[in-house]
Structures are given as C-alpha cells and as structure tokens.
Amino acid sequence: MKFDYLELIKDNQVATVWLSRPDVHNAFNEGVIGELQTCFDALAHDDDVRVVVLAGRGKSFSAGADLNWMKKAGEASVDENIADAKRLAKMLHTLATLNKPTIARVQGAALGGGMGLVSACDICVASTHAKFATSEVRLGLAPSTISPYVVRAIGERQARRYFLTAERIDADTALHIGLAHEICEPDALDETLDKIIHAILQGAPFAQCASKSLIDMVANRPIDDQLLDETAKHIATLRQGAEAKEGLTAFLNKRTPNWIV
Missing domain, CATH: 1.10.12 (Lyase 2-enoyl-coa Hydratase; Chain  A, domain 2)
Known part of the structure; x- marks a missing residue:
C-alpha cells in the first residue's frame, strides 16, 4: 500500500503505522483519517501481522486536528460536518476494535485527536517527553468522537477534570491516571516497546x-x-x-x- 500521509513498515509479525506529517506535527485532516481507515482495515485481514504499533514521525505523536481542516469544517454544512465526524469516529472505532493487539508509541505531544488515537490503542508506551491533552474546549469545541476511548482509558472522574481544563498531562501523570502503561527515557522507548511486543508474541x-x-x-x-x-x-x-x-x-x-x- 502506498500512502501520502502514512508509512507502513512490516517486520517480524509487527506492523508499524507511522503518522508522517512531521512539518505539521502529524495533525489530522480528511486524508490522514482516510488513510488510517484503509490501513487498519487491511491490517485486520493480514494474518502475517500479530501486533500493530502506531507511531509519529518528528517531534510529536499527533497534535490533533489540522487547523485548515477545522476551518474548512466550520464553513461546511451540518450534514457535511456530520459525515466528516462519522469518518473520524469510524476510524477510531476500527482501531479500538482491531482483532490484534495495538500499541501507541508516544515520543512527544499527543493532543486532541492524537490523545484519542492513544486511548483507542490497547497499550501505550510513552517517553518522559510525552505530553497529552484533550484541548478541544480551548477552541470552543468538545472531545466528542474521542470521548468513548479517553473515558475508557482514564475513567470518568479524570475525564471530568481534563475535558474541562484542557491541561497538559505530563508522562508521570499519564502513568498515574492509567493513560500510559509504561514511561521511559526517550532513548529507551524502542527497547521498552520491544519487550512488550516480545511478551505479546508469546501468546496465541x-x-x-x-x-x-x-x-x-x-x-x-x-x-x-x-x-x-x-x-x-x-x-x-x-x-x-x-x-x-x-x-x-x-x-x-x-x-x-x-x-x-
């Protein structure tokens, strides 16, 4: 498969899906969402893949929605907005229900929809430089489509704080509230990830x-x-x-x- 916004690398039963828009911090637009949907659908039927890792090129995992895409959505009709949001909701649901283990590799910022992707994955491994936020209220929005996965990951009580404040969540706090399973120094991120992948591959x-x-x-x-x-x-x-x-x-x-x- 050839993508404009992603890179897909398969190696030893592991498929790594790289968000590859580092110049805009791997922000979402309709193209990214469509390619992620296509990629996840294909991986669900790939028997040679046992584990799916979701990662981001550059400094950030994903800074959430592309501002140009959001501006375009704000000028669209209600029906167009609903259809657009449903595509995002479907992609997140496909990731969350994928028929094989999924791991988020978070090296930097995972904001808004980026935090939604992390929450939809089964496991999160984060560097000590990682930052998370449900930042939507600061843009006059709400974390609607990502909310089922974020609430599932951190619980209703923590969601009530972070949905309302949009505070940045550092790696230590992410570990404390259950968003991250492991945190480590940046240069140990792949080693930590490999240990979890090795454990997964022992199972049926x-x-x-x-x-x-x-x-x-x-x-x-x-x-x-x-x-x-x-x-x-x-x-x-x-x-x-x-x-x-x-x-x-x-x-x-x-x-x-x-x-x-």
Whole structure:
C-alpha cells in the first residue's frame, strides 16, 4: 500500500503505522483519517501481522486536528460536518476494535485527536517527553468522537477534570491516571516497546483477539447470572478450539507452541 500521509513498515509479525506529517506535527485532516481507515482495515485481514504499533514521525505523536481542516469544517454544512465526524469516529472505532493487539508509541505531544488515537490503542508506551491533552474546549469545541476511548482509558472522574481544563498531562501523570502503561527515557522507548511486543508474541493470536472482546463484554457490567453464563460459554468455546489444544499439547510435551516463530 502506498500512502501520502502514512508509512507502513512490516517486520517480524509487527506492523508499524507511522503518522508522517512531521512539518505539521502529524495533525489530522480528511486524508490522514482516510488513510488510517484503509490501513487498519487491511491490517485486520493480514494474518502475517500479530501486533500493530502506531507511531509519529518528528517531534510529536499527533497534535490533533489540522487547523485548515477545522476551518474548512466550520464553513461546511451540518450534514457535511456530520459525515466528516462519522469518518473520524469510524476510524477510531476500527482501531479500538482491531482483532490484534495495538500499541501507541508516544515520543512527544499527543493532543486532541492524537490523545484519542492513544486511548483507542490497547497499550501505550510513552517517553518522559510525552505530553497529552484533550484541548478541544480551548477552541470552543468538545472531545466528542474521542470521548468513548479517553473515558475508557482514564475513567470518568479524570475525564471530568481534563475535558474541562484542557491541561497538559505530563508522562508521570499519564502513568498515574492509567493513560500510559509504561514511561521511559526517550532513548529507551524502542527497547521498552520491544519487550512488550516480545511478551505479546508469546501468546496465541486468536486467544488475544478473544481476550480483547472479553474485556468489552465484561467491563462496567454487574456480576450477575447472565454475565457468569456468558463468561462460561466464552471459555468453553475457546477450550474446544485448535489454539487451546495446541497450547495444552505443547505445554505437556515441553515444546514451543506453533504460534511462536
């Protein structure tokens, strides 16, 4: 695939999607959103890819919306604005529900929609130079399309503060509130990322996909008979699968399972 705004690099079961507009801090426009959608759709069907890393070229991960794109949107009709926002919402949802693990590699600023991308990923690894913000209110807007993923990442209570204040969130705070899973010095970012990727590749791919859907199934639900029944059916189905049989056989025979290459 050839892109104007992205770079896609595949290596050893890992696909790294680079936002590649460093001159404008990897800001969003309709072209970026469309290419990310195309890229995520393709990676979902690529069996050679086990892990997807989202990264940004240059100083910033992503500074959010391109100001020229926002100005254009402000002059468009209501219907055009709704269609435009739906494309962004669909892209974020595709990332958030991708059928394989996703990791945000954050070396600098991740603002507005950039923080939305980070929150939509399963895992966030950030440098100590990283900065985050839901900065929309300072532009007379709200973090509407990114809100489901940011609230899921940091919780409603923290979202009430940062949606309203648009304060910059430093790396230590991001770790404290659950937005980042690991923080490290900038020169250790890729080493830290590689350790997490190595851990992911030890697991079975379908089981990881099932584990992602399991979290969505049980999160914020009461532990009642219906949920107990659903989780029992979930594990019972997996037990009958080829991966589970391979994993158990490999364990008993003290060999490496076939998903580790």
